[in-house]
Amino acid sequence: MLTTHVQGSAAAPRYAVLFPGQGVQRPGMGEPWRTTPSWELVESVSRVSGFDVAELLLTADQETLSRTDHAQxxxxxxxxxxxxxxRASEPDTRVVALAGHSLGEYAALVAAGVLSVTDGAWLVGERGRAMAEAARRRPGAMAAVMGGDLERVTALVEAARRDGADLWVANHNSPRQTVIAGSRTAVLATADRAADAGLRYSVLPVGAACHSPYMEPAGEALSRALDLTEFRAGAIPVVANVDAAVHYGGSGWRERCARQLVAPVRWVDTLRALHEELDATAFLDIGPGTTLSSLAKRTLPGVPSRGFGAPVPQRA
Incomplete structure (x- = not known):
């Protein structure tokens, strides 16, 4: 049962579990799980999503995994x-809240009990295909700008837009990291201007302008899928990307998931809500990589953060 909410002692950390988004995928990332009881999830996800997920997790190369639908x-x-x-190896871990970065929000909703595993897998499959098609029709780019606050990066974006560029703020990931998205020309030009202003940047290895109006063509297909999906009451609160507000289950997630496709990810505000409104005293970055743990440490350096990404080896 994926949604068991175990209460620990009063002195135990109150964890907010964080689920990563697209970009953390790597070849062979499923290998540690292949002999665990949890691996049965792979068959379920494959069946409802239409992807050979075992192949993607075990043998796919980086180029294959970089495709939007495969990555998601x-x-x-x-x-x-x-x-x-x-939940199996640390049953006493006290989970009081959840959040997911972009795609990761769907895993958070499954963990919260708002979505079933099969509904979540089907939605992610439909979302990935729709976004891949939107990017094929209108390619874009994204870059992380580091060293400046949100206001400084937003000013660069607004200046580019005044000059007619297709450019938007896509993610506010930490107090000193903001991701921009739009046409490749606009992203590269603005990244260069950021560097001239003393900031650093990294162009992300994607061909899509996620969380921007470039994804609007994917909205119709995703909305149809969302309308066919049951959103249940849930057992654990989830902080949403689009408004950084605390939500439980229910049909309101249809609108939030649809809006998330084109709206910025308010990750800094999300982390603060988890800590300040839901009293999470530690963060647990779950899944591939430790990107979200690093962002949490930069955003709230006084709050402990750790990763959980591989099973504990079984003793012979």
Missing amino acids: ISVFTASLLAWSEL
Whole structure:
């Protein structure tokens, strides 16, 4: 049962579990899970999503995994494998809140009990295909700008837009990291201007302008899928990307998931809500990589953060 909410002692950390988004995928990331009981999730996800998830998790190369639809279903499944293992191996871990970065929000909704595993897998499959098609029709780019606050990066974006560029703020990931998205020309030009202003940047290895109006063509297909999906009451609160507010289950998630496709990810505000409104005293970055743990440490350096991404080896 993926949604068991175990209460620990009063002195135990109150964890907010964080689920990563697209970009953390890597070849062979499913290998540690292959002999665990949790691996049965892979068959379920494959059946309803239409992807050979076992192949993606075990043998696919980086080029194959970089495809938007492949990346999303792979990271979603790997995150649920880690969540299942956490609940089995650390049953006393006190989880009081959840959040997911972009795609990771769907894994968070499954963990919260708002979505079933099969509904979550189907939605992620439909979302990935729709976003891949939108990017094929209108390619874009993204870059992380580091060293400046949100206001400084926003000013660069607004200046580019006044000059007619297709450019938007896509993610506010930490107090000193903001991701921009739009046309490749606009992203590269603005990144260069950021560097001239003393900031650093990294162009992300994607061909899409996620969380921007470039994803609007994917909205119709995703909305149809959302309308066919049951959103249940849930057992654990989830802080949403689009408004950084605390939500429980229910049909309101249809609108939030649809809006998330084109709206910025308010990750800094999300982390603060988890800590300040839901009294989370530690963060647990679950799934592939430790990106979210690093962002949490930069945003709230006084709050402990750790990763949980691989099963504990079984003793012979």
